[in-house]
Every structure is written in structure tokens, then in C-alpha cells.
Amino acid sequence: xxxxxxxxxxxxxxxxxxxxxxxxxxQDNTGATDGDGRKQDIGDxxxxxxxxxxxxxxxxxxxxxxxxxxxMKPALFNVLCDVKxxxxxxxxxxxxxxxxxxxxxxLDNMLLAEGVSxxxxxxxxxxxxxxxxxSAGVGADNATEHSDYRAKLTQIRQIYHTELEKYExxxxxxxxxxxxLLREQSRTRPIxxxxxxxxxxxxxxxxxxxxxxxxxxxCEAFMILRSRFLDARRKRRNFNxxxxxxxxxxxxxxxxxxxxxEEAKEELAKxxxxxxxxxxxxxxxxxxxxxxxxxxxxxxANIYAARTAVSAASVSAHGSQTNSPSTPNSAxxxxxxxxxx
DNA sequence: GGAAATGATTCCGA
DNA sequence: TCGGAATCATTTCC
Numbered sequence: 001x002x003x004x005x006x007x008x009x010x011x012x013x014x015x016x017x018x019x020x021x022x023x024x025x026x027q028d029n030t031g032a033t034d035g036d037g038r039k040q041d042i043g044d045x046x047x048x049x050x051x052x053x054x055x056x057x058x059x060x061x062x063x064x065x066x067x068x069x070x071x072m073k074p075a076l077f078n079v080l081c082d083v084k085x086x087x088x089x090x091x092x093x094x095x096x097x098x099x100x101x102x103x104x105x106x107l108d109n110m111l112l113a114e115g116v117s118x119x120x121x122x123x124x125x126x127x128x129x130x131x132x133x134x135s136a137g138v139g140a141d142n143a144t145e146h147s148d149y150r151a152k153l154t155q156i157r158q159i160y161h162t163e164l165e166k167y168e169x170x171x172x173x174x175x176x177x178x179x180x181l182l183r184e185q186s187r188t189r190p191i192x193x194x195x196x197x198x199x200x201x202x203x204x205x206x207x208x209x210x211x212x213x214x215x216x217x218x219c220e221a222f223m224i225l226r227s228r229f230l231d232a233r234r235k236r237r238n239f240n241x242x243x244x245x246x247x248x249x250x251x252x253x254x255x256x257x258x259x260x261x262e263e264a265k266e267e268l269a270k271x272x273x274x275x276x277x278x279x280x281x282x283x284x285x286x287x288x289x290x291x292x293x294x295x296x297x298x299x300x301a302n303i304y305a306a307r308t309a310v311s312a313a314s315v316s317a318h319g320s321q322t323n324s325p326s327t328p329n330s331a332x333x334x335x336x337x338x339x340x341x
Numbered sequence: 342g343g344a345a346a347t348g349a350t351t352c353c354g355a
Numbered sequence: 356t357c358g359g360a361a362t363c364a365t366t367t368c369c
Contacts, residue, residue, distance in 0.1 A: 236348050236365050244347095259358085280357090281349060288359065289347090346367070353360085 026285055038046035041072050104208070107215040116157050117217055155221070158216045167214065170209040177201055203332030239282075243272035247282050251290075258287055 048063060054065060067073060111117040182196045239247070250268060251258050260268060267278045271280070291299045 238347060238366065278348075282347090284358065284360095285348070288361090289358090343367105344367105345369085347365085348363105349365100350363075352360085353358105355357090355359105 011213060041070075046076075055104070073200050077186075077190060081192040081195070084190045085192065086197075101208075101212070104212050104215070107212065107219055110219055111160075111215060111222075115153070116160055116222060143267050156218060160322055161212070162212065167211055171204065174207075175203050178203060239272060239274060239278075241275060246271050247286070248300070248304055249308060251283065251286050251306050252301050255301070258283060258290075 048067060071073065178199060182191050182199060185191055186196070187341055238244075246268060250260065250264070254260070258281065260283060262276075265276045268279050269276045274282075
């Protein structure tokens with residue numbers, strides 16, 4: 001609180017003796033070239049301002065009122081504002097003018113894209129749909145997980161908006177308070193509307209930085225949620241028995257070349273209700289594990305070979321003469337075994 | 342509870 | 356871009 005008197009003293013002092021151009025300034029601003037009378041007025045006003053803090057509250061209030069009504073007050077106020085503008089505020093320089101923050105823009109864009117900010121309709125639906133597609137084949141759990149994801153996204157969204165509203169409210173309240181304070185003080189201190197506006201901008205920037213932290217936290221929360229949802233390893237399910245059998249049948253019946261074509265992968269994916277990449281993964285794993293331990297898989301290979309042989313024989317017996325690639329072929333098995341060694 | 346099995350991911354080379 | 360290899364993370368089995 002005692003900054004105010006000090007400032008007043010300082011400016012008054014500058015006005016009276018420290019600033020050689022003040023008299024000229026006043027003359028320029030008022031057009032008063034006629035004289036000692038007005039200089040005397042100004043001297044009186046400055047003297048009253050300087051001594052105002054020595055008085056009781058009531059006296060000071062009365063003095064303030066008298067000063068505000070003084071005919072020279074507007075001119076003196078303009079001059080002091082001008083002096084202050086040139087001496088104090090110029091130090092701050094142009095550095096206050098900042099370019100739009102790229103990071104803030106990135107955060108805003110991300111929050112908008114993911115449906116956290118902006119209109120709620122379908123917010124995050126795209127992400128949820130993508131996530132659901134990524135985990136295709138998991139089956140009935142999908143719907144549950146999807147709604148779980150959306151519920152958590154909504155929760156993040158709600159927290160974000162609540163906090164954002166709080167910050168905005170606080171910002172508005174604080175800004176109004178500061179503006180009122182400065183307007184009130186501008187009755188006795190050289191505070192121009194421009195300076196009030198600058199102060200408001202400073203407050204907004206401070207609150208913006210707080211908002212940026214909020215946005216950053218929201219983005220992080222969202223990223224964690226999504227990575228958990230999308231990370232298939234966290235919710236891996238073994239394929240069902242039927243799917244595994246279909247894949248094994250294909251593998252052992254094509255042992256000479258266990259590399260299904262795109263069409264074959266697509267068909268297998270359909271049959272097993274899994275994605276093509278899951279088929280690729282399965283064959284990748286199977287080949288490497290078979291190669292690593294042929295002995296262990298030999299029994300399994302025999303079982304599937306026998307089963308396929310029976311099936312082929314049955315087809316053959318029905319007069320359906322085919323040369324299907326799924327025909328059991330122990331020679332082929334030996335070929336792949338050989339290739340792998 | 343620990344080992345084995347299994348599906349997914351990552352890195353690297355052809 | 357695809358496949359091999361290593362590895363991770365989870366599930367299943369004992």
C-alpha cells in the first residue's frame with residue numbers, strides 16, 4: 001500500500017524538479033503560456049499531492065475531491081501520464097508483444113481433434129473407433145471397452161471444462177477488480193487508460209499460462225488413456241480353439257511354404273474372425289517357433305497331417321478329385337524342415 | 342506362484 | 356514392404 005505515496009512523491013518530484021521538460025510539457029499540453037498564475041496553480045496541486053499522505057483519512061478524502069475538481073487536474077494528469085509512459089513503461093519495451101504461442105496452438109488443436117474441447121457431438125468418437133478397429137477380433141469385450149473409453153474421455157472432458165470455467169471466472173473477476181482499482185487510483189495517480197489496458201493484457205497472459213498448464217495436463221491424461229486403450233498387449237486374448245486349429249491346419253498343410261498370400265490371409269482372417277495383421281503375426285510367430293523347436297512341434301504336425309489326410313481321403317472318396325494345397329504332404333514338411341535348417 | 346504358451350511389438354536386413 | 360529374430364506383456368497351465 002505504501003507504494004502509492006512513494007510513486008506519487010516520485011512523480012511529483014519528477015514533475016517539480018527532476019524533469020526539466022515538465023514545465024514546457026505542461027505549457028504544451030495546456031497551451032498555457034501566460035504565466036506565472038498557472039505555474040503557481042500547478043505548484044499548488046503538486047504540493048497538495050505530496051502532502052496528502054500526511055493528512056488524516058477524512059482530510060485526505062476531502063483534499064482528493066478538491067484536487068479532482070481542480071481546473072488544472074486534467075492537464076496535469078495527462079502530463080504525468082505522459083512522463084510516466086516515457087520514463088517507466090518504455091523500460092519494458094516491446095518484449096511484451098509476443099507472437100502467438102505455437103505450443104498453445106498445438107495443444108488447442110489436439111484437444112479439438114480429440115473432441116476434448118469444441119462441440120461434444122461425437123467427441124473422441126473417431127479415436128474410439130480407431131481404437132476399436134485396432135483391437136478388432138477381441139470380440140464382445142469391444143463394446144464394453146469402447147464405452148469405458150468414452151466414459152473416461154467424457155470424464156476428462158468434464159474436468160477440463162470445469163477447470164477452464166473456473167480459470168476464466170477467476171480471470172474475469174481479477175481483471176475487473178484490478179481495473180476498478182486502477183480506475184480509482186487514476187484519480188490520484190498518473191494511470192492512463194492505455195496502461196490499464198496493458199495491465200489487463202498482462203493479467204490475461206498470466207492466466208493464459210495457467211490455462212496452458214491445464215491444457216497440457218489434459219493432453220497428457222488423454223494420451224495415457226489412449227495408449228492404455230490402444231495397447232493391445234495389455235488386453236491380449238488368446239485366439240479361440242477353432243481359430244487356432246484353422247491356422248495350424250493351414251500352416252502344417254503348407255509346411256513347404258508356410259507363407260499365405262494376401263488372399264489366403266484374408267480368407268483365414270475371415271474364418272478365424274481376426275484381422276489380417278493378426279494372421280500375419282500368428283504365422284510369423286509360428287514359423288520362428290517351429291523353426292526353433294521342430295522336435296517339439298513334430299507331434300502337432302503329425303496330428304494335423306493325419307487329420308488333413310483323413311479329410312482329403314473323405315473328399316476323394318466322394319469323387320471330388322482335387323489337388324488342394326491343403327493336402328497333407330509329409331514331403332513338403334520335410335522340404336520346409338530342410339529349408340529351415 | 343512360477344513356468345510355459347501365446348499374441349503383439351520393435352528392430353533390422355534384404 | 357515383408358519376414359526373421361528378439362523381446363515384451365499377458366494368459367494359461369500345473
